[in-house]
Amino acid sequence: MNLQVPDGFPNGSKLERISFRPDHGLQILVVPTTEEPVSQLLAQACDWVAAVSVGNDANKPQTLSLYGAQIIWNSLRATIIAPPEKTGPILLALTDFFLYDAALSEIETEIDDAWPHIKTDAAFAFEFSERAVPKRHELSKRFENTVSMRARLARLAPHVHRLSTHPATITSQLNERLRERTRMVSRFEFLSSQLDVLEDVYGMCGQRVSDFMLARQQIILEWAIVFLLAAELLLLVTDLMASVGT
């Protein structure tokens, strides 16, 4: 989707928007350059990218220089300043990288949201009781979320651990550099170990809930039998007492 190019960038520049999710997209400004010095453009691009990173250190613009191409980006905006023949492969590499980075960020956000619950939910991994029964749907939902995150992370693994191609291309090299700069492999490992904890807790919770609900069904049946036997006994005792009384 082409958008209006911000003022101050040379003719031939293009602004595109790529949506990864309904609530998350990336604006990429492609600025083809000639042999002229690009310092002025670089400062302008930095300002444009930084304009969406107010109050968020993680979104501060980062720059990368590769084979005469300059790339400035944060998680919401990116600018490619490169000779016209290189903009195509760079845009492809950038789109490819941001697609997986966004997926990884999404899992990171979800784990951050799930983490506060772990303290209270861990108790149910050890013991489940009658008063916790209303929470079982919540626990089931969290277990499903954990499995979903694990599945998405597993699908990301080949892209995060992608081996360098030979001979190296600008696309593969840029992708590798971006992965290094954003510590994608380390983040993947951290997420994996955090998901291990969540999986352990909610897996055990699921087991406890399942055991408890099965036992509960049996208990209900047992109590129904106990009440019927007690009722029969009561009728007999009352009959006995009434006959003794008369």
Next chain:
Amino acid sequence: MRQTSIDILRTLAIFMMIQVHFVENLSAEFEGWAGLSGSGAVPVPWWLMTGLGAPLFTFLSGVSYRLWVTAQEARGRSDIEISKVTIRRGLFLFGLGLIFNIFIWLPEDIFNWDILTFTGSALIILNGIRRLPSSAPLALCVVALVISPALRSIAGYSGYWEHHYFDYEFTLVDVLLGFITVGYFPVFPWIIFPLAGFLASPLIFQMSQTPCRVLAVPVVVGAALIALSAIGHLGSTYLTFLLPLELQTSRLTMFPASTHYVLAMIGCILIALYFCHQAADGSFRFLDNSSVSVCATTFSSHSLSIYLLHHIVHIYPLWFYGLITGNEPTAFWQNAMPSSMSLLLAIVFCVACFFLFRWLDLHGKPTAETAMRWICD
């Protein structure tokens, strides 16, 4: 946290209890209809709300107990502690009920199994079932409802109710049968009310966030129970050939608590509590210092004291007057004054009670409730 809806309904139950007791004990000699509380022979005035107070009160005891247990658990109180307090309170009420019977109804009526002994027993039973799945108390309700007429039939209920009140021999068998099935408030079927309250409590009080609906679950269940009661009532009135004579309970009576009566009362109370909760605790939430809240809280939080006091106030003068005039102590029972005068006295007592217990609260004076907490908690 106090629920204004429970306080309002409990206050209503107290008002009904006071007026019924004053009128029935002071002036039963009048023309009228049989009412719900009579066994068919004692007429009561048309305006006397008999048979409504006790079911409402016992149902609310189950609701309050569930809310109390939930609050204790939220405060981190252990299960054993909750059980100990509950059982101590149950035994306190049971013991107080027996002592009350001795001093109010005279020693020969110690085992008449009135509401205090029943409430004490119910608390102990509720403590036993509170950790079970909800279907267990529900099953117990159904079993109690089904076997109660059979128990009354086996025990020979009518033989214990010769003169429209429970008349028993001082034998172990009669005492036990009175407790189980033939007394004023026997465990069967009266245990259904606190159990139903215990089961209904989360159903009603977890719906605070949802808007008031005419077809909410408690209303539908309540209406279904009333319909079932009506069907049963009509069925046992017109299809009497299907049941043996002893099991025919076509009358909507409180003594004995017929199956129709129990179902209809639970249905009415469910609907009343749902709408009262939606109104008093939801839409028209009363401020703590509003006159309705103050009045309801004053009466509701001193229900035990008021129960004891209103008997002392209207029964003791009867006994003393009987003795002074050289008759039996019970000579003026149900025969002391016109019913309109009894009703006036009941109203005066209610007004006096409000000011008395407000004063006691403001000055931190002890009441029966503080004594119970001091001993049991």
